[in-house]
Amino acid sequence: MNDTARTREVARAYVERSEQRDWAGLAQLLAEDMVYEMPQTGERIRSRERFLQFNREYPGDWHLSVGRIVADGANAAVWMQVSSGSELMDACAWLELSAQGLITRVTDFWPEAYEPPAGREHLVERFSRSAT
Amino acid sequence: MNDTARTREVARAYVERSEQRDWAGLAQLLAEDMVYEMPQTGERIRSRERFLQFNREYPGDWHLSVGRIVADGANAAVWMQVSSGSELMDACAWLELSAQGLITRVTDFWPEAYEPPAGREHLVERFSRSAT
Numbered sequence: 643m644n645d646t647a648r649t650r651e652v653a654r655a656y657v658e659r660s661e662q663r664d665w666a667g668l669a670q671l672l673a674e675d676m677v678y679e680m681p682q683t684g685e686r687i688r689s690r691e692r693f694l695q696f697n698r699e700y701p702g703d704w705h706l707s708v709g710r711i712v713a714d715g716a717n718a719a720v721w722m723q724v725s726s727g728s729e730l731m732d733a734c735a736w737l738e739l740s741a742q743g744l745i746t747r748v749t750d751f752w753p754e755a756y757e758p759p760a761g762r763e764h765l766v767e768r769f770s771r772s773a774t
Numbered sequence: 775m776n777d778t779a780r781t782r783e784v785a786r787a788y789v790e791r792s793e794q795r796d797w798a799g800l801a802q803l804l805a806e807d808m809v810y811e812m813p814q815t816g817e818r819i820r821s822r823e824r825f826l827q828f829n830r831e832y833p834g835d836w837h838l839s840v841g842r843i844v845a846d847g848a849n850a851a852v853w854m855q856v857s858s859g860s861e862l863m864d865a866c867a868w869l870e871l872s873a874q875g876l877i878t879r880v881t882d883f884w885p886e887a888y889e890p891p892a893g894r895e896h897l898v899e900r901f902s903r904s905a906t
Contacts (some may be wrong), residue, residue, distance in 0.1 A: 659858060682886065683865050687899075710851075714843075724854070734883055736842060753813075753886075754885075755814050758816075764839060765824045
């Protein structure tokens with residue numbers, strides 16, 4: 643298995659083990675000194691231990707599924723569909739892996755729904771979020 | 775050049791030609807019946823022609839640069855740094871290419887800055903957006 647195939651597999655397991663609350667399994671994918679960043683809030687979490695705690699403590703009945711995984715050498719991008727109650731949203735996670743195949747960095751984006759600005763109605767049609 | 779290498783090159787050109795307002799060059803990368811979607815607003819633009827018009831008409835002195843490109847066969851994910859005036863943000867674009875190497879679909883996410891929710895201060899440090 644080449645680097646890209648391994649990265650693709652790790653990225654999928656990252657989502658699936660998170661969804662399953664398999665914290666021991668998730669820990670196996672993570673480097674001990676990993677860094678997790680959320681640029682939208684400017685928050686950074688250092689270390690596997692704190693990252694796992696962050697996930698365990700994350701409020702709400704959230705569920706993740708893989709929308710798309712794009713893997714390229716030691717990097718992956720993961721498009722996740724996230725639901726929490728009736729709320730449905732997308733997330734974009736960027737993963738970096740070590741030479742040993744452990745996740746060393748996760749950068750997470752949580753793009754929220756918003757009303758489109760005026761002035762481009764002549765070019766667009768609207769679709770329902772649930773159709774994506 | 776294999777599919778992944780070609781996809782990576784097309785993704786980079788997509789950002790660079792947009793930044794350069796090289797609309798003729800950008801058009802060469804796009805399938806005529808391409809689809810552009812923004813799930814956050816539920817907006818969809820059909821056809822290369824309307825997509826180019828959308829870009830030409832997009833207000834503001836916006837600038838794009840490549841943060842990261844991850845390419846995998848006919849798919850790519852592009853992390854862009856976007857500035858407009860003093861505003862600085864990230865964008866995540868998901869590209870799909872045809873067998874001929876033309877972009878058939880772009881899904882764009884524009885994650886905006888927000889204040890972090892309370893309750894996780896014991897796990898996080900804060901960093902400045904400009905440091906990413």
